[in-house]
Amino acid sequence: MKYVIVACGSGGHMLPGVFLGRYLQSRRHKILFVCSNKRLDVKILKRESFLIRRLNTSGSSIGLLKKIRQIFKWGESLIRSFFFLKRFRPFAIIGLGGASMGLISISAWILKIPVVIVENNSTPGGVNLVVGKYSASAVFSLNIENFIFFSSNFIYLHGSSFLQRNFIENTLTNLSIVGGSQGSGFFNFIMPIVASRTNLRDIKIMHQVGKGQYVRIRESYDVLGCPADLKAFISNLLKEYARTLIMVSRAGASSIFELMLLNRYFILIPMLTSKDSHQVLNSCSLQKDKKCFIFSQTRVHLKQLVSRINLSENISRLNKCMYKDFP
Incomplete structure (x- = not known):
């Protein structure tokens, strides 16, 4: 057809x-x-x-x-x-x-x-x-x-279920930080600090930094002694997200679509300048189903965000075991 x-x-x-x-x-x-x-x-x-x-x-x-x-x-x-x-x-x-x-x-x-x-x-x-x-x-x-x-x-x-089977992989190793095409600036400012303070086990960091930001954010991670895989633009989202254990993301339409494919716990920081506040509404809709945790961009606290990422690792590893034991 x-x-x-x-x-x-x-x-x-x-x-x-x-x-x-x-x-x-x-x-x-x-x-x-x-x-x-x-x-x-x-x-x-x-x-x-x-x-x-x-x-x-x-x-x-x-x-x-x-x-x-x-x-x-x-x-x-x-x-x-x-x-x-x-x-x-x-x-x-x-x-x-x-x-x-x-x-x-x-x-x-x-x-x-x-x-x-x-x-x-x-x-x-x-x-x-x-x-x-x-x-x-x-x-x-x-x-x-x-x-x-x-x-x-x-x-x-x-609920994006028609594609979910393409996203279940045995190797879930990434903390993925994705600000989207318009909302990466705030993440570029705080996430190198946050990532350097987490106590994640065997976790690799993947950070989408946006156009023209690679060199500056690379220096931020290097100064903090935190290795990270930085990408200006993710060309193969399917492959990259399939390895994601923990996700910190905005709450735009594509982010919601992709995160529902992952079917794992994630952290959302909605972009406040989104049209008609749709990112805030998206986040609230998912939080009702207990599928995410929301931080407000204006009131985010670094210690709380670090703690939530550490907790999310435990939740995601538990979900991974559930997928393995109960296919």
Whole structure:
């Protein structure tokens, strides 16, 4: 079968779409991935084997002339999406959010192609909220109270279980520190100090530091005498996260998706500047199910964070033994 996956604009949309595309490809389905022209989208997809189409879907512009120009660009992208969907003729369109989904959904409605919405946040994004009213089905990662916004009769709570078996490895050795595409600055400031004060056993540290920060953070770890594997960008998240025993992370859509795949205890520090405070809401939703521990960025205490990481190691090792003894 043929599927179109639509995601753009942020790692929270793109990375779950890539995971889903790889999963469907492994089942011999043909994938067309629709994204934007943003640099992040291009970087994430450059190593993938999907068919790729890019649409000009930049946000609202300031000034009358720029707004008029943007409307024409949207119109051009809408026409392009209509014709490549007509040629590709997918069985379904899977949308994970982003402005591209708005244009694709109009073309899908004209061509009578069913649309499936995948929402990994506890609060649906604006595009998913609108498109969801007309979608054939909706899929959620979190057990949220916003199902009422979706008119579909077919709503599923998947909890990322369709990919979990790919993440159970015998070697769980990492303390992984991931700030995401926009929230790594705070982690870069405090986590070298925190990591150097933990008393973890046989644990390796993997820290995603973000673009242009490698040299400075490398010096911080070296001064503190704490060995760490630093990465500006993680190209193979599946492989890296499969080794994770303890995770310290933000709470964006992609982080939630990935952490639910791990099915282990983790620590979240939500980014306070996230749109509509969705990271705080995501964290609270997971904490209700006792799947994480939350620290507020404005009130985080280093001793408490170190203690929680040490405790998380014991919890994660216990979970690992449970997986081993009770498959």
